[in-house]
Amino acid sequence: xxxxxxxxxxxxxxxxxxxxxxxxxxxxxxxxxxxxxxxxxxxxxxxxxxxxxxxxxxxxxxxxxxxxxxxxxxxxxxxxxxxxxxxxxxxxxxxxxxxxxxxxxxxxxxxxxxxxxxxxxxxxxxxxxxxxxxxxxxxxxxxxxxxxxxxxxxxxxxxxxxxxxxxxxxxxxxxxxxxxxxxxxxxxxxxxxxxxxxxxxxxxxxxxxxxxxxxxxxxxxxxxxxxxxxxxxxxxxxxxxxxxxxxxxxxxxxxxxxxxxxxxxxxxxxxxxxxxxxxxxxxxxxxxxxxxxxxxxxxxxxxxxxxxxxxxxxxxxxxxxxxxxxxxxxxxxxxxxxxxxxxxxxxxxxxxxxxxxxxxxxxxxxxxxxxxxxxxxxxxxxxxxxxxxxxxxxxxxxxxxxxxxxxxxxxxxxxxxxxxxxxxxxxxxxxxxxxxxxxxxxxxxxxxxxxx
Numbered sequence: 001x002x003x004x005x006x007x008x009x010x011x012x013x014x015x016x017x018x019x020x021x022x023x024x025x026x027x028x029x030x031x032x033x034x035x036x037x038x039x040x041x042x043x044x045x046x047x048x049x050x051x052x053x054x055x056x057x058x059x060x061x062x063x064x065x066x067x068x069x070x071x072x073x074x075x076x077x078x079x080x081x082x083x084x085x086x087x088x089x090x091x092x093x094x095x096x097x098x099x100x101x102x103x104x105x106x107x108x109x110x111x112x113x114x115x116x117x118x119x120x121x122x123x124x125x126x127x128x129x130x131x132x133x134x135x136x137x138x139x140x141x142x143x144x145x146x147x148x149x150x151x152x153x154x155x156x157x158x159x160x161x162x163x164x165x166x167x168x169x170x171x172x173x174x175x176x177x178x179x180x181x182x183x184x185x186x187x188x189x190x191x192x193x194x195x196x197x198x199x200x201x202x203x204x205x206x207x208x209x210x211x212x213x214x215x216x217x218x219x220x221x222x223x224x225x226x227x228x229x230x231x232x233x234x235x236x237x238x239x240x241x242x243x244x245x246x247x248x249x250x251x252x253x254x255x256x257x258x259x260x261x262x263x264x265x266x267x268x269x270x271x272x273x274x275x276x277x278x279x280x281x282x283x284x285x286x287x288x289x290x291x292x293x294x295x296x297x298x299x300x301x302x303x304x305x306x307x308x309x310x311x312x313x314x315x316x317x318x319x320x321x322x323x324x325x326x327x328x329x330x331x332x333x334x335x336x337x338x339x340x341x342x343x344x345x346x347x348x349x350x351x352x353x354x355x356x357x358x359x360x361x362x363x364x365x366x367x368x369x370x371x372x373x374x375x376x377x378x379x380x381x382x383x384x385x386x387x388x389x390x391x392x393x394x395x396x397x398x399x400x401x402x403x404x405x406x407x408x409x410x411x412x413x414x415x416x417x418x419x420x421x422x423x424x425x426x427x428x429x430x431x432x433x434x435x436x437x438x439x440x441x442x443x444x445x446x447x448x449x450x451x452x
Contacts, residue, residue, distance in 0.1 A: 019306050019309075019310065019318065019322075020322075022169055022302065022306065023299070023302045023303055023306055025172055026166075026171035026172050026175065026301070026302035027298045027299055027301075027302055028172075029171070029172040029175035029176055029179070030171070030175045030297075030298045030301050030302065031298050032175065032176075032179050033175040033176075033178040033179040033182065034294070034297075034298070035179075036178070036179040036182035036183050036186075037178070037182045039182070039183075039186060040182045040183070040185055040186040040189075043186060043190070044185075044186055044189045044190060044193070044206070047189065047190050047193035047194065048060055048189065048193050048202055050193065051192075051193040051194075051196050051197065051202065052199060052202065055134065056134060056199045059134050059141065059144070059199060060144075060199060060202060060203055060206070063144055063145065063148045063203050063207075064148070064203065064206045064207060066148050066149075066152065067148065067151065067152060067155070067207050073111070073115065073152065073153075073156055074108060074111065074156050074159065074160075074249075075111060075249055075250065075253045076248070076249035076250060076251065076252030076253035076254075076255075076256065077104055077107050077108055077111070077160075077245055077246070077249035078104075078108070078159060078160055078162075078163040078249075079163065079248070079249065079252040079385070080104075080244070080245045080246075080247070080248030080249035080251075080252060081100060081101070081104035081160065081163060081164065081167070081245055081249075082163040082164065082166055082167040082304075082305055082308075083167070083248055083305075083308050083385075083386065083388060084100045084104075084167075084241070084244060084245065084248070085097050085100050085101065085164055085167035085168060085305075086166075086167040086168075086169075086305040086306075086308035086309050086312070086386075087308050087309070087311070087312040087452040088100060088312075089167060089168050089169065089309060090308070090309035090310070090311075090312035090313045090452075091312055091313075094226065094227070096241075097168070097227065098227050099241055100241055100245070101164055101221075101227060103241050103242050103245060104160060104164075104245050105157060105160060107242065107245060107246070107249075108156055108157040108160050109157050111156055111157075112153050112154070112156045112157050115153045115156070116150075116153060119146075119149040119150055119152075119153050122145075122149055123142060123145055123146045123149060124142075126145070128141035128142050128144075128145040129141040129142070134199075140198075140199060140200070141199075143200040144199050144200045144203040147200060147203050147204045147207065147208065148203060148207050151204075151207040151208050151211060152207075154211055155211060155214065157218075158211060158214035158215055158217075158218055159214060160218070161174070161177075161214060161217040161218040161220075161221045162174040162177075162178070162214070162217065164221060165217070165221070166301065166302065166304070166305045167305045167308070168305075169305065169306070169309065171301060171302045171305070173217070173220075174217065177213045177214065177216060177217040178210070178213065180213045180216075181209065181210030181211070181212065181213030181214065182210060184209050184210070184212065184213065185205060185206055185209040185210050188205040188209050189202060189205045189206055189209075192205050248388060248390065251390040251391075251393075251394060252385075252390075254394055254397075254398075255390075255393060255394065255397050258394075258397040258398050258400070258401040259397065259401070261401045261405060262397075262400060262401040262404040262405060262424075263424075265404075265405050265408055266282065266286065266408065266420060267279050267282065267283055267286075269408055269409060269412045270282055270412055270417055270420075273412045273413050274412060274416065274417060278416075278417050281357060281359065281417075282417050282420070284349070284357065285345075285359055285363065285364070285367060286367070288341060288345075288348065288349075288352075289338065289341055289367040289368070289370075289371055291337070291341070292333075292334050292337040292338055292341070292371045292375070293334075293371070293374055293375065293378065295333070295337070296330055296333060296334065296375055296378065299326065299329075299330075300378060300379075300382045303322070303326065303382055303386075304382050304385055304386050305386070306386075307319060307322070307382065307383055307386035307387070308386040308387075308452065310322075311386065311387055311447070311448075311452045312452040316448055319383075323379070323380075323383050326379045326382075327376060327379040327380065330375035330376060330378065330379040331372055331375055331376050331379075333375065334371045334372045334374070334375035334376075335371075335372050337371065338367070338368035338369075338371035338372060339368060341364075341367075341368070342364040342365065342367070342368045345359065345364055360418045362418055362419070362422075363417065363418045363419075363420070363421060366419070366420070366421030366422040366424075366425060367421045369421070369422075369425050370421050370424050370425050370428075373425060373428055373429070373433070374428075377428065377432060377433075380436065381393070384443075387447045387450075387452075388452075389443060389446070389447060392435075392439070392443065396431055396432050396435055396436075397432075399431045400427055400428060400431035400432055403427040403430065403431055404423065404424060404427040404428070404431075407423040407426070407427055408420060408423050408424075411423050
């Protein structure tokens, strides 16, 4: 009797499919970009500190941190455009992709132009030397602040190219340019610091050099023959696309604000009620555990537009399978990583900050628990964002933000910082996990009944 040969095991790349391969490829370039950004942050610090001295170094660090405003000041238009382009790309509608790109670029140019007078007013009115703690000539702080604020304004339309590339399934190109920009910034900052450049020059090198990479990415996208189209849509059609971009963008903007309110209140509250020492301790623990969500973010960036493309193609099987797998992987990874950080906290801190810290075990357990919940929540939120389930998320996010901040104010004032992570855990379960379990059938039914 002939034996049936055993089929050879399938390769990993075959099992995960073309979408999975694209996610892995984009995730690897995302990792490279984040490594370059981290290298820029850590390597440049001693050079700038030696060139500027402790006084102006603090001003430089504060000013450089302001570039994160560019992510908020696009009012969510970048995420809205990415969703619409991912869906149009999945339908193979090149004309719609081109029109969405044109309309989103026009909208963000308008946002940038509206912010120019605000930036000019901020440069002239705000006492930057006092705000930054710089002694000496007033023009020193004002010039550096002007460089940062106008770099933020310019970054708003330029950053659109990254979201468009992600929507088109070319996230590797976006992250490749980000890596180039961070490396160029590092090289220029180190070279200028060795030449003892001024605060304004070093600030410009830090915040403006990456914009050159964004400009190159934008130029390459504009020259892409696949995005060239001579189609002339009716004014009403263009207006409809514009309304879609604004509607999705404004909702993403509110979501970002709610998240910022909930998660950025910890340190200011501790400083107000408990003092700078406890705020410093909490900040170190918080930053240590932030490694876990940072590592998982390598998956969420490429997965979001890929979900949207699969939904537009009505590939329900792939969407549900990927959601389950990503949720399981995120929870497992976060649980393992958070456990290692909690159990090895003393050794890790000794190697990192070079002096011991006394931190209560209940606080470490709270951070570890939150890492797992945040991983699970982000896995689900990535899917919901791609599916444009916005009203539900707006309600739950706003309720969470209000409950979380209110709870943290009371706990910090009456109990201390030990239970602060547990406030986040409890309010997140109440405002996000329980509603999701209750409404999950309606949410998924609505997602798969909708046409993207």
